[in-house]
Structures are given as C-alpha cells and as structure tokens.
Amino acid sequence: MSVRGVAAVVGIHEYESRFDPQASELSIEAESARRALDDAGLEKSDVDALYSHHGWNLAEYMNMFPDVIDTTQMGGGSYEFFAAHAAAAIAAGQCEVALVTYGSTGRSGGRAVERNPIRGRVPALPDGFEEPYGPTTLGRYALVARRHMHEFGTTSEQLAAISVSTRKHASTNPFAVFRDPITVDDVLNSRMVSDPLHLLDCCIVSDGGGAFIITSAARAKDLKKKPVYILGTGQAVAHPGIGNRDLTTIAAGQSHKHAFEEAGVTHKDIDLLMAYDSFTITVLTTIENLGFVKKGEGGAFVETGALDLDGKLPTNTDGGGLSSNHPGQRGIFLIFESVRQLRGEREGNQLKDPKLALAHGTGGSLSTRHSGGTIILSTEV
Amino acid sequence: MATEQQPYRKPLPELHPEIAPYYTGGLRAELMIKFCPNCNISFHYPRTVCPECLKSDTVWRRASGKGTVYSYTITYQNLSPGFREEVPYVLALVDLAEGVRVMTNIIDCDPKDVSVGMPVEVTWERAEELAIPKFRPQKS
Amino acid sequence: MSIRGKAAIVGIHEYESRFDPQASELSIQADSISRALDDAGLTKDDVDAMYSHSGFLLAEYLNIFPDNIDTTQVGGGSYEFHIAHAAAAIAAGQCEVAVISYGSTARTAQRAIGTGGTATRRVPFHPEGFEAPYGTTTVGIYGLVARRHMHEFGTTSEQLAAISVSTRQHAMTNPFAVMRDEITVADVINSRVVSDPLHLLDCCLVTDGGGAFVMTSAERAKSLKKKPVFVLGAGQAVAHPGMGTRDLTTIAAAQSSKKAFAESGVKHKDVDLLMAYDSFTITVLTTIENLGFVKKGEGGPFVAEGNLTLKGKLPTNTDGGGLSSNHPGQRGIFLVFESVRQLRGERDGNQIKNAKVAVAHGTGGGLSVRHSGGTVVLSTEV
Ligand SMILES: [Zn+2]
Numbered sequence: 054m055s056v057r058g059v060a061a062v063v064g065i066h067e068y069e070s071r072f073d074p075q076a077s078e079l080s081i082e083a084e085s086a087r088r089a090l091d092d093a094g095l096e097k098s099d100v101d102a103l104y105s106h107h108g109w110n111l112a113e114y115m116n117m118f119p120d121v122i123d124t125t126q127m128g129g130g131s132y133e134f135f136a137a138h139a140a141a142a143i144a145a146g147q148c149e150v151a152l153v154t155y156g157s158t159g160r161s162g163g164r165a166v167e168r169n170p171i172r173g174r175v176p177a178l179p180d181g182f183e184e185p186y187g188p189t190t191l192g193r194y195a196l197v198a199r200r201h202m203h204e205f206g207t208t209s210e211q212l213a214a215i216s217v218s219t220r221k222h223a224s225t226n227p228f229a230v231f232r233d234p235i236t237v238d239d240v241l242n243s244r245m246v247s248d249p250l251h252l253l254d255c256c257i258v259s260d261g262g263g264a265f266i267i268t269s270a271a272r273a274k275d276l277k278k279k280p281v282y283i284l285g286t287g288q289a290v291a292h293p294g295i296g297n298r299d300l301t302t303i304a305a306g307q308s309h310k311h312a313f314e315e316a317g318v319t320h321k322d323i324d325l326l327m328a329y330d331s332f333t334i335t336v337l338t339t340i341e342n343l344g345f346v347k348k349g350e351g352g353a354f355v356e357t358g359a360l361d362l363d364g365k366l367p368t369n370t371d372g373g374g375l376s377s378n379h380p381g382q383r384g385i386f387l388i389f390e391s392v393r394q395l396r397g398e399r400e401g402n403q404l405k406d407p408k409l410a411l412a413h414g415t416g417g418s419l420s421t422r423h424s425g426g427t428i429i430l431s432t433e434v
Numbered sequence: 435m436a437t438e439q440q441p442y443r444k445p446l447p448e449l450h451p452e453i454a455p456y457y458t459g460g461l462r463a464e465l466m467i468k469f470c471p472n473c474n475i476s477f478h479y480p481r482t483v484c485p486e487c488l489k490s491d492t493v494w495r496r497a498s499g500k501g502t503v504y505s506y507t508i509t510y511q512n513l514s515p516g517f518r519e520e521v522p523y524v525l526a527l528v529d530l531a532e533g534v535r536v537m538t539n540i541i542d543c544d545p546k547d548v549s550v551g552m553p554v555e556v557t558w559e560r561a562e563e564l565a566i567p568k569f570r571p572q573k574s
Numbered sequence: 575m576s577i578r579g580k581a582a583i584v585g586i587h588e589y590e591s592r593f594d595p596q597a598s599e600l601s602i603q604a605d606s607i608s609r610a611l612d613d614a615g616l617t618k619d620d621v622d623a624m625y626s627h628s629g630f631l632l633a634e635y636l637n638i639f640p641d642n643i644d645t646t647q648v649g650g651g652s653y654e655f656h657i658a659h660a661a662a663a664i665a666a667g668q669c670e671v672a673v674i675s676y677g678s679t680a681r682t683a684q685r686a687i688g689t690g691g692t693a694t695r696r697v698p699f700h701p702e703g704f705e706a707p708y709g710t711t712t713v714g715i716y717g718l719v720a721r722r723h724m725h726e727f728g729t730t731s732e733q734l735a736a737i738s739v740s741t742r743q744h745a746m747t748n749p750f751a752v753m754r755d756e757i758t759v760a761d762v763i764n765s766r767v768v769s770d771p772l773h774l775l776d777c778c779l780v781t782d783g784g785g786a787f788v789m790t791s792a793e794r795a796k797s798l799k800k801k802p803v804f805v806l807g808a809g810q811a812v813a814h815p816g817m818g819t820r821d822l823t824t825i826a827a828a829q830s831s832k833k834a835f836a837e838s839g840v841k842h843k844d845v846d847l848l849m850a851y852d853s854f855t856i857t858v859l860t861t862i863e864n865l866g867f868v869k870k871g872e873g874g875p876f877v878a879e880g881n882l883t884l885k886g887k888l889p890t891n892t893d894g895g896g897l898s899s900n901h902p903g904q905r906g907i908f909l910v911f912e913s914v915r916q917l918r919g920e921r922d923g924n925q926i927k928n929a930k931v932a933v934a935h936g937t938g939g940g941l942s943v944r945h946s947g948g949t950v951v952l953s954t955e956v
Contacts (some may be wrong), residue, residue, distance in 0.1 A: 054667040113814035116485035140545030145662035146575040292634035447703025477817030505718030508770035517709040534818030550725040
C-alpha cells in the first residue's frame with residue numbers, strides 16, 4: 054500500500070502581508086484557515102484533523118475539536134512532513150479533512166533569524182559541541198557552501214545566479230518584498246555576512262504564514278477548485294552521524310527516493326521545482342541531492358538560467374525566500390506556489406500547462422542536523 | 435483598587451494589540467470582552483479572529499463586571515516569585531454575566547469563604563502599565 | 575479503511591532507574607530503544623520510523639536515518655498519539671518498524687513539575703497571558719476540576735483518596751516503584767493540602783526515567799520473538815476552554831474514546847485492564863467517567879468500592895502509576911508498557927488472569943485548561 058493519489062490539496066491561502074504588527078501567529082493561522090477553507094468550498098466544521106506547531110493552542114483559538122492532531126517540528130520542512138503524515142492518516146481512515154497551518158511574526162516580533170540567540174549555558178547535546186564556537190544560522194550553511202566550492206569548484210557567481218533567477222520570478226509577484234531586478238554583480242558586491250555567503254545569498258525576514266487543506270481524492274472531486282493530488286511523499290533527516298558526514302549530501306538525497314518511487318514519475322516529468330531557499334547553497338544542494346543533476350554539476354546548471362520560467366527546471370517561481378518572504382519556516386509556501394501553478398492561477402508567471410510539481414522543504418541547519426521532506430504533486434492521479 | 439508597592443514579580447502578558455484592552459481597560463475601570471457581531475456571541479480569551487465564523491471584524495465590548503464562581507482552588511504551594519509570598523491564594527474560574535468564563539483570583543476575602551456559585555465582581559490589580567482583572571465578593 | 579489490527583507492539587523497555595544523575599534524556603532513550611529492539615528480536619537497522627520529541631537530536635545520537643519522523647508534542651498523552659500516527663503510517667505503507675521513545679531527567683534536574691508556577695515575567699498572551707498572571711500551578715489547574723466535580727456530583731476527598739490507595743497496592747508489587755509502603759484513605763486526607771482540594775498524596779511523583787517501544791506491521795509481528803500486542807483502535811482529541819464556555823468535567827477522553835472503541839469493536843465490559851494517566855487522582859476519576867466505564871458523577875462511589883484493584887471490576891494502573899511508581903513528566907508511555915506486560919502475561923506479582931484487552935488513555939497538558947487525550951485499545955488477538 055502507498056499514499057499515491059489517495060489525497061489531494063484542495064484549498065490554499067497565503068497570508069499576503071509581509072509586515073503586520075497587529076497580527077499574532079494564531080490570528081494569521083486562523084484567518085488563513087478560513088480563507089483556505091473558502092478556497093476549497095469547505096467549512097470549519099468539515100475539518101477533522103489539525104497539523105500545526107500550535108497544536109491545542111490553535112484548536113482553542115479556532116474553537117475546534119479535531120480527531121487527529123500532529124505538531125511535528127522539523128523546522129522549515131515541517132509542512133512537507135505534515136502533508137506526508139496527513140496523506141497517511143487519510144489513507145488509514147483516521148480523518149477526512151486536514152488543515153495545515155503556519156503563522157509567524159518573524160519580522161514585527163524582531164526575530165533575528167540570521168543571528169545566534171543563544172547565551173549562557175547551552176544543552177550538552179548537541180549544542181555543547183557547537184555553540185561555544187559561535188555558529189550562526191548563516192555560518193552553518195556557509196560551511197556547506199565552502200565545502201561545495203572546494204570539492205566541485207562551485208563559484209560565488211554560480212550561487213549568485215540562483216538569487217538572480219529567483220528575483221526575476223519575484224518581480225512578477227505583487228506581494229514579494231524585493232521586486233527590483235538584480236545582477237550577479239549585485240550579489241557579489243553585497244555585504245559578506247558569513248564567507249562565502251553574501252547578504253543577497255540569504256533569505257529575507259518577514260511576517261506571514263498561511264494554510265492549506267488536504268482531503269481524500271474521493272471528496273476532492275466535488276469541491277470548488279481543481280484538486281492537486283499527492284502522488285508521492287518522502288521524509289528524512291540528516292545529521293553529523295558519528296562525526297563522518299559528507300557535507301554535500303543532504304536529507305533530500307534520501308527523501309526524494311521514496312517520493313519518486315511512490316509517485317511513479319521521473320525527473321524529466323517535473324514541470325516545477327519548489328526548493329527551500331533559505332540560502333542559495335540550499336537550492337544548489339537540493340537540486341543535486343534530489344537527482345536533477347549530478348553532484349557538482351549544480352553550479353554550471355543554475356548558471357545557464359535553468360531556474361527561469363523558460364529554463365530546464367523552473368524553480369521557486371513565486372520569488373522564494375530570497376525575494377518574496379521568509380517568516381522563519383518557509384516550507385508551506387512551496388506548497389502554495391505548486392498548487393497555484395498546477396491550477397493555472399499564477400498570473401504573470403504561469404508555466405504552460407504544468408502537470409507535475411515537486412516541493413522540497415529543508416528545515417534546521419544544512420551542515421549539522423536538518424530535515425528534508427519531498428512532496429510530488431500532480432493535476433492527475 | 436489594589437496596588438502593588440514592591441516591583442511587580444508575578445508573570446505578566448505581552449501587551450500585544452490583539453489582547454491589550456483586556457489588560458488596559460481596568461485603567462478606566464472597564465472590563466473588556468470580545469464580541470462577534472456576525473455570530474452575536476461573546477468569547478474569551480480575546481481573539482482578532484472569531485472562533486466560530488473565523489472572520490476578523492470582531493469588536494470589544496464592555497462587560498458588566500459581575501459573575502459567579504464556577505470553580506476554584508486554594509493554592510498552598512507555588513514556588514515562583516511573587517506568588518511564593520502570596521500563598522495561600524485563590525485561583526478561580528468565574529462565569530461572567532456575558533456567558534464566558536475567565537480565569538482569575540478571588541481577592542479581598544478569606545480564601546475559606548469562597549464557594550462555587552458565589553457572586554463576585556471585578557476589581558483591578560495595577561501592575562506596571564497594566565491593570566489585571568481580579569474578582570471580589572459582590573457587595574449586596 | 576481503518577487501522578484495526580494493522581500494527582502491533584512487539585518490543586518494550588521501561589527504563590528501570592527513577593533517579594539517575596549520570597543519564598541524559600537522549601541516553602535514556604537510546605538505551606531503551608536498544609533494549610526494546612532486543613525484546614522484539616529486531617536491530618537498529620530494521621528501524622525506519624522514529625517517534626520522539628527529540629526529533630533529529632535522537633536520530634543523530636543513534637546515528638539512524640528513518641524514513642518517517644514524527645515529533646508530535648501533546649504533553650503526557652503524546653505516546654498514545656504516536657501509536658495512532660505510527661499505526662496509520664504503517665497501514666499506509668510509509669514505514670514498517672517504528673520506535674517510540676521518551677526520556678526525562680526531571681528529578682535530577684529538580685524540576686518542580688507540579689508547583690513551579692511560571693518563571694518568565696512576560697508570558698505569551700495566547701493563552702498563558704490569561705492564566706499565568708493569576709498564579710496557575712499544574713496542581714491548581716487540576717484542583718479546579720476536582721472542586722467542580724465535587725460541587726456537581728458530591729464527589730468527596732475520601733473517594734479521590736481511594737484511587738491513591740488502590741494504586742499504592744499495585745505499586746507494592748512493583749520492585750521499581752518509588753513508593754511501596756501501604757497507605758490508607760486517612761493517610762491521603764491527612765497529607766498536606768497542596769492546592770485545595772488536592773492533597774500531596776493526590777499528586778504524582780517527580781522522577782527520572784523513560785523507555786521505548788517498537789511497533790511493526792501485524793504481518794511482520796508474527797515472526798518476532800514475543801507474542802504481538804495488536805493495536806485495535808486509536809482515538810485522538812484535544813479539549814480546551816473554547817470560547818470560555820467549557821464544561822470542566824468533560825475531558826478529551828470523551829471524544830477520543832468514542833473513536834477508539836468504535837474502531838476496535840471492543841465493548842467496555844470486554845476490557846481487562848485500564849491504564850489511565852494519573853497525574854492526579856482527579857485525572858483518573860474523570861478519565862474513567864469520560865471513557866464511559868461509568869456515568870458522569872458515578873466515578874467517586876465506583877473507585878471507593880475498590881474497583882481499581884486487581885480483584886475489582888476494572889483493574890487500573892497495575893504498575894503503581896504516576897502516583898506511586900514513577901512520573902518523569904510525561905507518563906503516557908508507561909501506560910503502554912504495563913498494558914503490554916499484562917497482555918503478554920509478564921507482570922510478575924500482579925498479573926491479571928488471562929488478560930486479553932487493555933485500554934491505555936494518556937492525558938497531557940492542563941485538565942481545566944487545554945489538554946490532550948489519546949486512547950488506544952490493545953489486544954492479544956485481532
Ligand atoms: Zn463570528
């Protein structure tokens with residue numbers, strides 16, 4: 054048995070504002086839930102499963118009593134894990150309508166995603182072996198970038214090409230924070246934050262969130278919008294192991310195998326890639342580890358404009374975390390843009406007749422411990 | 435109105451715009467409760483988004499400040515600063531006339547005199563820029 | 575489709591020590607997983623799913639790379655939720671061998687679980703902002719339910735005390751239990767009042783500890799070392815103050831038990847063992863009522879008649895529970911261990927004769943505010 058085609062995404066809502074000091078995390082989630090339900094043509098009373106890091110707090114805020122509750126915390130990739138878990142729960146008959154939500158006031162709350170907030174005594178494991186040396190989130194990703202450059206000759210110019218392509222996409226998104234075109238030089242000339250990563254290699258910090266609805270394929274047929282079916286799911290974590298990890302091999306190297314196998318599709322069938330872009334190096338290693346190109350070929354690949362709308366692998370067509378928004382855990386937005394594209398609702402940057410999208414969320418820290426969740430979505434079963 | 439002479443040591447909420455009137459209404463001697471005009475219901479705790487219809491046009495309303503004790507416990511042990519010095523104190527749930535229940539303390543009386551069903555009315559404890567709604571026996 | 579009979583618990587290990595300053599939360603989990611896998615006749619390489627609040631920290635500690643990871647945190651009842659989620663993942667073919675684990679050093683760390691109050695000054699406004707300013711403690715949060723139950727149904731402190739007494743009788747047969755001296759109703763009533771109407775002996779202990787168990791498909795379970803304990807039904811629920819309107823004596827168990835019993839096809843009278851989360855005596859009382867073993871308000875007389883003892887109508891918490899054996903903070907996992915021991919016939923000194931069906935119900939969070947309830951129905955047969 055598998056979850057192939059058993060469930061579908063039938064409603065989405067991306068919270069528009071990128072800076073909203075009046076909002077709270079719970080209000081963003083509740084507001085988005087209503088609008089995602091509207092999008093699907095469903096009511097709050099239809100929901101019988103809740104996937105949110107706010108668990109019973111969100112259930113209370115929305116005064117609901119779901120029969121399935123999942124709060125799995127896998128960082129930015131949590132939402133792909135939620136989709137995988139919800140598909141299994143629906144397949145197993147534990148629930149029929151699952152609500153997946155995210156809300157964050159990362160910007161108005163003054164959260165410094167790029168700085169290291171830890172002071173004083175830290176937990177012995179694993180922080181005790183890292184925090185004394187001052188790793189920032191950026192630094193943890195920069196270690197991978199440096200190693201990738203060393204092993205494969207990847208250049209800063211190649212990483213910058215990812216920022217440039219993503220900005221092109223963002224220029225078509227009215228809600229994106231950054232919409233002015235940039236060049237490779239702009240990226241290289243931006244401030245060095247953690248060598249070799251420049252400011253424009255990094256995602257932005259914004260408020261935001263959203264919600265999506267998953268239901269059974271049977272029920273999806275009667276709803277308002279064209280269903281987007283879940284064909285395959287994969288979950289993985291990667292970590293330093295016993296101190297012997299290959300830094301350029303990330304969780305995506307494991308999670309995508311199960312997802313492709315379950316979906317029964319091949320790489321060349323994929324029309325859209327939504328790859329978590331906390332940093333440019335995240336995108337590069339994701340493309341390689343998902344198997345779209347061989348390890349070490351990612352730099353040359355992205356440099357050719359492959360991630361543009363008319364490229365070989367259109368990627369992050371909403372403008373990504375690099376240019377559109379990044380409230381801290383961006384995995385949910387990968388699902389939103391996948392659904393918009395597969396429905397043909399992506400005004401101004403629509404792929405022609407896309408059938409298959411792959412969303413891959415990465416959470417945690419790439420060089421130390423992180424999660425990878427792969428979801429393959431399709432207009433057809 | 436009860437006042438605190440010492441620096442306030444008990445936990446206080448972040449004064450976010452979504453909830454602020456509950457903790458500032460007392461500065462004007464007003465107990466503020468959230469209301470949804472679409473559903474014609476009051477609810478607590480306060481939220482921007484109505485927990486019934488999930489719409490965001492909810493409003494604040496002044497409550498009567500009268501209610502009855504739904505349940506209570508006399509707390510004899512609490513190790514956290516502020517409360518450590520106040521034990522025994524009464525932690526209570528009070529049903530407001532508006533039909534919602536709030537957590538609070540019953541003050542201005544001997545804890546042993548508190549009972550389920552007892553009529554109570556709102557009073558406030560000042561704490562920094564806030565006024566914490568508390569309840570005391572109704573004066574008949 | 576349902577998960578009925580699709581998965582089974584095939585290995586368990588309860589960490590023996592109740593006070594272990596050398597251990598860490600991760601070492602307790604890793605050690606327990608290793609021994610639970612031994613119990614099942616499996617190895618680390620067989621594991622492809624991990625259910626733990628420690629998430630990738632535990633994966634790293636064990637150097638494993640599971641294909642399914644779930645860190646669902648709903649307090650003490652989390653482990654019953656993990657069973658429900660793992661059963662679904664196994665039924666849906668996402669994984670085959672799941673390890674569920676827990677480790678805590680609450681006692682070594684001198685954590686004041688019941689009466690520590692809230693340390694930080696400015697608390698998050700939803701929901702703590704409407705509670706912490708009034709001096710909530712965990713005991714107080716449960717005391718509010720006890721008071722209301724007494725008011726509505728005439729439940730007495732003596733009846734609540736009977737739960738502590740029965741539980742202690744069970745603990746006396748458990749060599750690892752922290753408290754093993756016999757107690758009486760008077761002992762409970764005469765113990766210090768912590769948050770009226772709850773006395774010290776109405777409250778669970780604070781200990782170190784943890785453990786692990788292994789789940790796999792019913793198919794694979796057949797070829798393993800021990801007799802499989804099948805998952806027949808699983809229910810999940812949360813309860814919360816809603817809009818400020820909640821009936822305090824109705825808890826999450828009322829919702830979760832309906833689903834679990836319906837799925838399993840088991841009737842209440844078929845249940846040989848109840849493992850009911852016992853953070854406090856009132857937790858057990860409301861759980862028994864809300865699971866439907868007795869009507870609301872009848873729980874007090876029911877427990878006072880000694881029905882929770884081995885010879886009673888509903889033997890409950892036969893390991894000595896959180897009240898007498900151990901409570902490292904989130905005790906739901908121990909309900910599973912004792913259920914499996916009883917159903918396997920491995921409960922030396924306190925074995926229920928020929929036990930076939932056990933119900934484990936975990937409660938997490940604060941009973942009068944927001945909490946979870948996870949019900950699982952376990953059986954020796956499908
Ligand atoms: Zn409303």
